[in-house]
Amino acid sequence: MSSGSGPEAAAIQVLTRAVQLDTEKKFAEALACYEQGIRLLLQAAKEVKDETKRNHFRKKTEEYLARAEAMKEAVNKIRTLGRTHKQIQIEDNSTGHSYESIFGPLIDKTLSSVVVEDAYIRYTHQIYNFLQFCELLVHKAECLRSICLQTTRDPNPAEHKTQHQRLEEIGASLAKHNVKLSIEYSDSIHDREIRFDNGWIIKIGRGLDYFKRPESKFSIGWSNHHFRKCHQTTVDIFHQQTVR
Incomplete structure (x- = not known):
């Protein structure tokens, strides 16, 4: 102009x-x-x-x-x-707590960057959980440009190589959707926290890994986590305006 x-x-x-x-x-x-x-x-x-x-x-x-x-x-x-602290109690063996239900209401057109701090994105099912979380972000956050994963290395060198390769595959796939994935490894990470740059902060006791193993690969809940049974955990949701 x-x-x-x-x-x-x-x-x-x-x-x-x-x-x-x-x-x-x-x-x-x-x-x-x-x-x-x-x-x-x-x-x-x-x-x-x-x-x-x-x-x-x-x-x-x-x-x-x-x-x-x-x-x-x-x-x-x-x-x-609400600008105050919101808490969700997920009961043991309960269902209906997919990433969509937890994170979906917090995603909007102002979200462009996400930081995932989770010490345990190592094993196959944990990496798949992270992938599904990324899929939700790509689907709903149309202005998303970057995701930063802060996690720990698998202590087994061979397993760490596999861990890193899988995460890099996710990064390559995200790049096709114009989203950059950065991976930061640290041995001092203990907290499990997800930060959206639209102001929302989500703390989950078990991080992204709160789903139980499905009965089989051919049972309801294998691909749709809405039907997956959960471990007991607590989800705390804040907005930066309330924690400054």
């Missing part, structure tokens, strides 16, 4: 601020600036006589409107879910 005077100059100033607040994940403030900037931009479009410039303003207005809707969704989600 080119510089100008009057409503156009004011729109540029306000929308520049909106984008900055958006980047800083200050959704409520960003939404207010987007709405003000869009009003100014519409006013500028009415006053300009050049049709090419008017069409440019209309196109930019549509782009900012789409982003404002994403901000509104994020703000409403925070209000709906």
